[in-house]
Amino acid sequence: MMKEFLQLDRNLKLRMLTMFLVAILNSSVLPNMTIYYSHYFGTLVTGGLLIAVSVASFLAGLYGGHLADVYGRKPVMIGGGLLIAVGYAVAAAMNSPWIHDPQVTFIGFLVAGVGSSGANPAEQAMIIDASTPANRQYVYSLSYWIVNISVMIGSALGGWFFRDYLFELLTGMIVVSIVNLGIVSLGMREIEHATAAVSNSLRSLVHAYREVMTDQRYLLFLIGWVFACIISSQPDYYLAVHLGADFHPTTIMGLHLYGQRMLSMVTITNTVMIVVLMGVFTRISRGWRLARTYTLGVTLSALGFASAFVGDRFWPLILSAVILTLGEMFVVPSSQTLRADMMNPARIGVYSGAMMAVNPLASVIAGLLVSVSGLLDNWGMAAVMILCGLASIGLVGRSAGMPATY
Incomplete structure (x- = not known):
């Protein structure tokens, strides 16, 4: 390394x-x-x-x-x-x-x-x-x-x-x-x-982003990535709500855990695993097709959050944290590499700028899901995570198989 x-x-x-x-x-x-x-x-x-x-x-x-x-x-x-x-x-x-x-x-x-x-x-x-x-x-x-x-x-x-x-x-x-x-x-x-940009005017900016939005391959990737970001943003949204309302307080090694602290335990598990194991996972996935790595990662992430939504005890939730973190370690590098490979070399700046829309849009949808979660209950929200995972895999997989049009 x-x-x-x-x-x-x-x-x-x-x-x-x-x-x-x-x-x-x-x-x-x-x-x-x-x-x-x-x-x-x-x-x-x-x-x-x-x-x-x-x-x-x-x-x-x-x-x-x-x-x-x-x-x-x-x-x-x-x-x-x-x-x-x-x-x-x-x-x-x-x-x-x-x-x-x-x-x-x-x-x-x-x-x-x-x-x-x-x-x-x-x-x-x-x-x-x-x-x-x-x-x-x-x-x-x-x-x-x-x-x-x-x-x-x-x-x-x-x-x-x-x-x-x-x-x-x-x-x-x-x-x-x-x-x-x-x-x-x-x-x-x-x-x-290489660059196709010649002016910093508003008209030139609008024209540049119109070109990006007509790149069907990249647009499909962006939409697929929105679904993946909805999944990954859940610690700030429904997972926090679920743990606050449904987690059964317990004491582990003298530490009293309730909903907010359990959310911190999930975050700590996630961060420690990434710091300790990221290099290992990089070596494991090297040589894999990027679309395959992405599919595996999103599958694990969706399953991890889905199982967390129906879990209310310490050890099952820790297992869910492990699963979703394994997925995250596969998803992030593969998605960023796929995204870079799809960019028009003459428009890398605006292609990168277009990605700025993904997180705000995913956050809005994640917030709306919290609003309707009372109608769906924990199992319904778990099903939503699975559907988001399937949508992301389908859209990104399709975009990865398309030829470049620029």
Whole structure:
């Protein structure tokens, strides 16, 4: 594994480092901001603020993808990095010992979110530019492993420091964002890539995304990936509801577990397995057809969540967590590699930008499923997971078998 890492392009090695830093940055602060906003603005206003951030981030991702094709990956990444640093600086200043302003704090985080989302398609495009079909699955497996480690670290930092040391935490985040910006500016190089983008105008942007939406193969993949994301998003949606309502409290090794803690146990099981076993699964699946790996992964994920929805005891739920995590370790690298292979080399930025629509759409559908779960009960929701898995496998499998049309 180390030998393969050392053979990677310099941009990929540095991208792994920046990915590690950014994931720590995001996971230490962002999950706790909902609590922060709720405290100062109330739940109704907080919901509106979160929607505003989601919409702004989505639009920034679309435009950032187009700009990555017009100006190149590195300038867009630098621009996004500057916005992140400025946003965190504003947020830190507004939570300092001298000033406290939650309204301006929101603006700071909005600026940082726009910068992060705007740079994301360029970051994804740079990975594709710097990798090869032979090493791309390894690159995505490695990046996924790194993100999980950094999320563990970032979550611990946020949980420990957010409430009582927010200013100090945000100051540390400024330092991290500046270091990240320096790595991109001084260490990375722009890789020559084919591009069909000639203008940064709104008309050119609309034309570029219209081309993506007429690529039937990629469109089928996106729709199939929406169904997979509905499955993977369940810890934040129905699984949390189910465990809160139906889990039978128990004591394991002196630790009293109830619904919320059981959800944490599922998350911990998932993260630890990925950190420990991701390399093994990368070697196991190497040489497999990507569509086969994806099918196996989605099948296990759907079965894992379906069984979790009908489970209400500790050990069956841990087994479900193991199954869904096994699926996740197959799904993520194979899906990212399939996606990269389907992109028009001249439109990688906007193809990456189009992916920005998937998670918001999956989140909306997952939320609607929570709303109708009272009519479906646990077994009905388990059946929905199986149907989502079948739909994802069918659509992605069909797209993988189609010839390129660009």
